[in-house]
Amino acid sequence: MTELDINIIPPKQEVSTNGTATTPEPVANASVPDLKPETAKETLVNAEKESKQLHPEVRPHAFVVMPFGKKKGADNQPYDFNSIYNILIKPALEDAGFEAFRADEETSAGDILTDMFQELLLADMVICDLSIDNANAFYELGIRHALRLGTIIITQSFESVPSDLRNYYCFQYKYTPLSHEEKELYTSFEHDLHEKIAHVVRNPAETDSPVSDFLNFDHFYVKRQEEKDFVSTKGRTGWSGLFVYRGYE
Numbered sequence: 001m002t003e004l005d006i007n008i009i010p011p012k013q014e015v016s017t018n019g020t021a022t023t024p025e026p027v028a029n030a031s032v033p034d035l036k037p038e039t040a041k042e043t044l045v046n047a048e049k050e051s052k053q054l055h056p057e058v059r060p061h062a063f064v065v066m067p068f069g070k071k072k073g074a075d076n077q078p079y080d081f082n083s084i085y086n087i088l089i090k091p092a093l094e095d096a097g098f099e100a101f102r103a104d105e106e107t108s109a110g111d112i113l114t115d116m117f118q119e120l121l122l123a124d125m126v127i128c129d130l131s132i133d134n135a136n137a138f139y140e141l142g143i144r145h146a147l148r149l150g151t152i153i154i155t156q157s158f159e160s161v162p163s164d165l166r167n168y169y170c171f172q173y174k175y176t177p178l179s180h181e182e183k184e185l186y187t188s189f190e191h192d193l194h195e196k197i198a199h200v201v202r203n204p205a206e207t208d209s210p211v212s213d214f215l216n217f218d219h220f221y222v223k224r225q226e227e228k229d230f231v232s233t234k235g236r237t238g239w240s241g242l243f244v245y246r247g248y249e
Helices: 040-054 081-095 112-122 135-147 179-202 210-214 225-234 238-244
Strands: 061-065 070-072 078-080 099-102 125-129 151-155 170-172
Touching: 061 081, 061 112, 061 135, 070 081, 078 081, 081 099, 081 125, 081 179, 112 135, 125 135, 125 179, 135 151, 135 210, 151 179, 170 179
Parallel strands: 061 099, 061 125, 125 151, 151 170
Antiparallel strands: 070 078
16 A cells, blocks of 8 residues: 655744744634525516526517518608618517517528528417508518418508408508607507407417418417417417417417
């Protein structure tokens, strides 16, 4: 067996004023911090805070189909769609518990068409603005109608919406660039949008287009079990909690 050499270092000695080496005496009245054990409630609260930081709340996703920038309609009047999105549509969706998204907000590099198809397939809700005759908006609306339910059409004039679509989830809104009317316009828009969302939630099997009238969409629902499990475990309520359950049973 190998012997181990252990060096024990004696405590450091101090030299007194008379030249005699002395060993420091222990401090008798040293104060020790009073560390109280964490209560069970505090432990749960701290754990919940940490969990929220690591796992942010998952909100249902709303994809907005509409023209970008300023465009002229059939009446030759300009429509500022960026302002409409930022002042009316996005805040109203967020107030309803959704994460709003528009195609021009995509920051990562990738195929624009692939991203667009993915949104039209997976988004919990699609809001489509048909205020003007825009080919891209109509094309994306047709794709969404062919894929699944959960689409609301908005417009500033029913004349721009095909008659075949007016009797579904569709409502007319008003927007002017006058700042003093902004609050009133938003209140009206928010009320109508939330009313349509509530109807979709309460009537998950109701069709939203001629396509879903013709086809049986019961087996077309995209199942997102992870999101459903999140709702059931976290007890989320409100618009988002109701909507996540829509059609996923």
